[in-house]
Amino acid sequence: MAFKTVAQLMTADPLCVTRNASLKDAHDLMRSKNIRHIPVIDDKGELVGMLTQKIMIAKVMGLMAQYGATALERKEKQILIADIMATDFAAVAPQQSLKDVADFFVSNRHGCMPVVDEANKLKGILTSSDFVRLAADLLGH
DSSP, X not given: OOOOBHHHHSEESOOOEETTSBHXXXXXXXXXXXXXXXXXXXXXXXXEXXXXXXXXXXXXXXXXXXXXXXXXHHHHHHOBGGGTSBOSXXXXXXXXXXXXXXXHHHHHTOSEEEEEOTTOXXXXXXEHHHXXXXXXXHHHO
C-alpha cells in the first residue's frame, strides 16, 4: 500500500484525556500504555490541548524537588491537565499529504501531531514513531 495521506498512517481514535483529568491520571496512562503524547479533549470531543511526556516529566520532577517523592502521588492528583497542557501546537487534517507533514516534523522537531477534522474533532494522532515504522516497512520491501 502506498501511504500518501495522514489518514493512512495515523493512529485513529487515540487514547486521550479531558482537561479536568489529573496529572496522576495522565501519568498512569502514559506509563501503563507506554505512550509519550496524549491529546486533551473537551466534553464535545474537540481538541483543546496536548500533554507531552516532556511537559509531564518536567512537572513531576518539579513536584518531587518541591515536596519529595512521598508526596508525589497526592500532589499529582491535585493538578489538572488544563493547567499544564500545551495549547499552542500544530494539528493536521486526515487528508493532508504525508510528505508535507514529514517535512514539518523534520523542520520543527515535533514528536507528534494531533489529527483533527474541520470541526476540530480529534480523529487520530500521527507520531514520529509512525514514520519510523513506515520507513522500516519500506526498507523491508
